[in-house]
Amino acid sequence: MTSLRIFIINLFLFLGQRTFIGRGKLRALIIKIIRIIIFKNSNENHIQKDFTVSILGVPFVFFIDKLIGYKVYFCRSERKEILFIKKNITDNTVFFDIGANMGIYTQIVASGFDKIKNSTIIAIEPDPLNCFRIKQNLRLLEKKIPNIFNLVKIEECGVGESNKEMYLNKSYGPANGNVIESYEKNSIKIKVKTLLEIIEVNKISHITCLKIDIEGYEDKALLPFFKNANKELYPKNIIIEYFLNRSILDYLKSIGYKISFMNASNAILQLK
Numbered sequence: 001m002t003s004l005r006i007f008i009i010n011l012f013l014f015l016g017q018r019t020f021i022g023r024g025k026l027r028a029l030i031i032k033i034i035r036i037i038i039f040k041n042s043n044e045n046h047i048q049k050d051f052t053v054s055i056l057g058v059p060f061v062f063f064i065d066k067l068i069g070y071k072v073y074f075c076r077s078e079r080k081e082i083l084f085i086k087k088n089i090t091d092n093t094v095f096f097d098i099g100a101n102m103g104i105y106t107q108i109v110a111s112g113f114d115k116i117k118n119s120t121i122i123a124i125e126p127d128p129l130n131c132f133r134i135k136q137n138l139r140l141l142e143k144k145i146p147n148i149f150n151l152v153k154i155e156e157c158g159v160g161e162s163n164k165e166m167y168l169n170k171s172y173g174p175a176n177g178n179v180i181e182s183y184e185k186n187s188i189k190i191k192v193k194t195l196l197e198i199i200e201v202n203k204i205s206h207i208t209c210l211k212i213d214i215e216g217y218e219d220k221a222l223l224p225f226f227k228n229a230n231k232e233l234y235p236k237n238i239i240i241e242y243f244l245n246r247s248i249l250d251y252l253k254s255i256g257y258k259i260s261f262m263n264a265s266n267a268i269l270q271l272k
Contacts, residue, residue: 005037006051013053016074023076031070038064052140058111059140063133067173072104080261081239082108084268085209088237093119094207098159098221099214100125101175103134110152114145122202126158126168126190127177153202158192159221166192178215195225210235216244226255238269
């Protein structure tokens with residue numbers, strides 16, 4: 001990858017994050033152009049290398065991967081949710097990122113840990129490739145935050161009703177893996193743990209913000225937690241992808257949460 005190509009991609013992302021070209025059909029066109037820039041004339045003897053880009057002023061690795069959804073680097077669809085979490089991050093914060101993927105939420109929240117004290121992120125992700133990518137991204141913060149890997153704990157597992165082995169279906173790419181009971185084509189074996197187990201192992205006493213996006217498995221992860229946890233452990237704020245599991249919102253409202261923001265796929269809820 002030449003420096004000129006990297007500059008052009010960074011320019012596209014800069015404009016896409018801040019102007020109308022980062023939306024809809026224009027964004028799709030820009031992504032198509034970026035893919036041409038990356039993969040044109042590439043072959044086994046000329047493998048393109050990952051490089052660093054910026055998302056909302058935070059450094060990220062730009063992964064050269066034909067399966068990855070490059071729209072994530074424009075950070076338009078979940079910006080309000082991310083900024084909500086950043087606004088609610090103070091000293092002694094505990095942020096759970098369930099379904100962390102490559103770590104967009106984790107990285108942006110962690111980038112502010114040089115200014116706050118005694119805070120922790122638990123990034124939960126079952127895909128080993130994505131866990132590796134979370135670590136690659138976090139290394140970009142080490143110069144500013146030398147103890148970043150003490151502050152961000154990566155749990156390589158899924159979250160469900162019980163501790164057991166299951167499978168992760170990766171047929172739809174690294175951003176859309178879903179947990180399944182038995183082996184299918186393009187699936188890998190993973191560990192699944194209960195949320196309470198992860199909380200106990202990491203000695204967590206409170207949760208400031210919890211974000212969960214696990215492709216329709218949200219009820220399997222959250223309902224056993226809320227039924228068995230002390231109320232002191234209930235997250236103050238929840239960001240949830242609900243469109244594959246709409247009934248979860250009614251349950252959360254029934255136990256004391258209020259919706260403060262909602263769009264076609266995500267909702268932000270705050271404990272009353």
